[in-house]
Amino acid sequence: MQIQFWSIGKKNEPYVDEGVALFTKRISHYYKVDWKIIPTSKNAAVLTSEDLKVDEGKIINNLLHKEDYLILLDERGKNLHSEDLANLIQQRTNDSTKQIIFLIGGAYGVSNDVLTRANFKWSLSNLVFPHQLVRLILAEQVYRACTINKNEKYHHQ
């Protein structure tokens, strides 16, 4: 199985870059893993937030394959324990899913099309985090999930 992280916006800011690279490299010992940074629409400045979401949604839908398992990071999603995420990844591994995609939406979220397409909506916390920090938290949690599934000692709770 392959794990992909997709994020709409700018490249990593320096304050998260090292951590994202660190945990992504660690994940690569368990799964093929990659990041795709999808630039915000060039017309962002002249578009309404709704039109911007639709524009970005089209790009996302074009990139998705029918069989991809799409996990949308969304504040209206479900709160998970780290063990729940580990289970979710293990289930997808067991049922021969080819690719899990974790998607961090744009500044205003994602279009209704993408919301509907998502196989699972996950809220990291009741707290609002900057999208850059979400990248780091996400990479760490997916690495943690890998270690939980292998009974490794990183996660000791």
Next chain:
Amino acid sequence: MQIQFWSIGKKNEPYVDEGVALFTKRISHYYKVDWKIIPTSKNAAVLTSEDLKVDEGKIINNLLHKEDYLILLDERGKNLHSEDLANLIQQRTNDSTKQIIFLIGGAYGVSNDVLTRANFKWSLSNLVFPHQLVRLILAEQVYRACTINKNEKYHHQ
């Protein structure tokens, strides 16, 4: 009012250091702010986790002043929305609290004495984060709270 962040353990790892410094500097535009890294007990290797917590608890209690408002980061604590944290900080500012201390405990948590002393127990998320990453998340959330209380545009949700 002064805001202090206390954390038991090692100095910042490189992957969080820049972000912690970034958000701490931003907080300094609103409140006097400082970090105190309390080293793990030198006897950690030969102590049970319970004795280690008691040892660290004594150090913490010696550092605390009676009037300090202690917020303990604890997974059994209350989940907050970013706006709730902003309210909490604003209330303490209004009632002339001299010092808020945010405490990240040791590897095994904190002693019962410290648990009892805490004025508030706060769980960031149902997810388990490494304590290093908690430092970064905490600094960002306290900065966010400052901007919420001043109606600044950083927090736009």
